[in-house]
Amino acid sequence: MKVVSVRDFKLQRESDYGTPEQNETVKAVVQAVRAEGDAALLRYTEQFDNMKLESYQLRVPEDELKAAYDHVEPSFVTAIRAAADNIRTFHMKQKRSSWMDLQPDGSILGQIIRPLKRVGVYVPGGKAAYPSSVLMNVIPAQVAGVPEIVMVTPPATRGKEGIDPYILVAAAEAGVTEIYRVGGAQAIAALAYGTDSISPVDKICGPGNIYVALAKREVYGVVNIDSMAGPSEIVVLADDTAQPSFIAADLLSQAEHDEMASAVLVTPSQSLAEAVSAEVERQLELLPRRDIARASVDSYGAIIVTDTLKEGIEVVNRLAPEHLEIVTEEPMALVGQIENAGAIFLGPYSSEPVGDYFAGPNHIIPTNGTARFASPVDLDDFIKKSSMIYYSKEALLRDGETIMELARREGLEGHARAISVRLEQEQKQEKK
Template sequence: MKITKLTKGISLKRPLEGGNEEQLQVVRQVLADVRAQGDAAVRAYTEKWDGFTLQELRVSTEEIEQGAKSLDPQLYADLKEAAHNIRFYHEQQKRSGYRVQLANGSWLGQRITPLDAVGLYVPGGTAAYPSSVLMNVIPALVAGVKRIVLTSPAGRDGQLPTGVLAAAHILGITEIYKIGGAQAIAALAYGTESIVPVDKITGPGNIFVALAKREVFGEVAIDMIAGPSEIAILADDTAFADEVAADLLSQAEHDALACAILVTTSERLAEEVAQEVEKQVAALPREKVARASIAHFGAIYIADTMADAVEAINSLAPEHLEIMTEQAEQVAEQIRHAGAIFVGRYSSEPVGDYFAGTNHVLPTNSTARFASGLNVDDFVKKTSMVYYSEQTWANHAPKIARLARMEGLEGHARAVESRGWRKGE
């Protein structure tokens, strides 16, 4: 990894997203075809891109149960424990509405209502991501969503991975479809003969999935447009180089566009981490992917002071941030922008990916400056409520009418004034 002296105002390297015009045109065609042709278009694109003929879009109850039974019992138990942890964490996020009493019997309030139906996309095809099932479904369950739909691309055998089916079985999810890519997003957004449309779509996917989500936004809600994975590590001389290198590579192995950055105040650590990364990457099964990530979007920056290092991290606003320093909790308090923060030596990023309970669907590409990770609030909507008594109306109607006329909206003014005439007021 390249070692660079951190200077003020530096723009830390990170991957870009957005796709190209050719990819966007492909996505738009898929969306149009599914909207017009429904199941037929879904089947045609599945055969074209996933390599098998889709007989039944929906996964049967028997397939779900068989998938759960086929998973190694210890793994099934691990998934159940992870699900428990994730549910516990997200239960803390639940909010109820409120009502504030005003004078004369009037009140203001907010009602929080779960969404009716959500579609959760789980990546698949060449890999299995049961953790994505847990991370997307559980906040929706905690929020109280009644209809939860899963879509995930099947393998060339036409089957979903047993881990994905087992995770769905643990959570009681039975509406699952063997479709992926832009066609899955289109089916969830527009509906087909087999799939009733949903109100919101969440979950990560490849560039075609991301572009499709962006295109259907407005027809339905979406969680975010997630780019390639990112990790930043903020470390000082107390950190261990082999552990830092391993954590950097944990994200580099995701994708050739993944971003892995170390910001440190220790020149010694910087040198040792660079050596450790080269040593460890050679032993990774996904060596080629990790090497490409490190080569293009990996970097080590040496800061003069911890304050400079913190400033650089806040500028980057990474998806994942590990803090491996003395007084790590105090340093964490200075971080304003990060999707998730992992504090201390034993809080390696995969702890959050799988087991601790925090959500791993997180903002990327510096959007942590204004965005949050997936949470219970993503699956509810908030409705404001107003009740004015007659006396409160009488006290404030002239003020409201004056404000309306100031904006040139006579109809607004007359609407609020109209209440009094029946009593001769």
């Protein structure tokens, strides 16, 4: 793993806008599904997933969901239930209620909070299947009170064997209400526009490949989306108290996601930098997914040596990483100086996979530097808010002239007259 000084480091990120060819493909798929519905879904499923289905086979039946439990280890069911409990407990603390504020003049101002009615969750197949992502998408929606949670996933996450049973079990445990065996841009289009088999949703969540990401961008506005997720990222800020083998393992835990994942160590310690670089090379040889991790480390990995820990913090804030580990002598003392990070892991035992799978906070976190302005998925992603105004007659008589002044300064006489007609009516009533 290359070691560079902070002055030689250049931030390199993959664009999430796709190639012109990818964009054209996605637009064609989305428009075809919008126009043809199930017929296009089935055609693209055969073309892209090599699986020929009929419309009635799109929805996963209840007996297939139950049968999935026979194909996973009891220890997995125990683990997924324990993780689900932690995730649910964490997100329960984010719940908020509608509120109303009664004014002395009789006016009432407030906010009404309601869950979305129907949410679509995309669960990828391809390089790996991620039951943990099922929990992280579905449980916050469920805690928020969303009554209809729909999951789509490629029909053959395990080749001809069909959908990975671990994904199906996770979906059952999380409380998914409908599951469809369809993936790619065509699944996103189906969730947005609906087909004969799949009713449209209000919001689409969940990670996917570049075609899924571009399709989500294409349908945004028809439905809401969570984000344009990029490749996974980890930055470790460490001093010479850190254990090199721990740091190397944590960097590789993200590098093995895919070839475009980014793993970066920031440290003022040259000796730690060299030790971690050697340890990464040693541990790489032991990884089953070493070819993927090697490509990630070579293209997007770096060890940045800074002059001071303070300079390291400045680098971290500039990178705005998805995951940040702080492995220093006093990590809690540095938290207040971190301005941009999706999730922050403190101390030598808070390894990033603790958050990926089990601790409770959501692992769907902003990437590509968007932690500068974005947040992890939480309950706010699955609710909508309505403002409420009940203005009393006393309040309108008091404030009417001020409201009209503002309206007329904007050249909107109709707005002003909507107020004046009421004031004039009250003046007539008073003369009587």
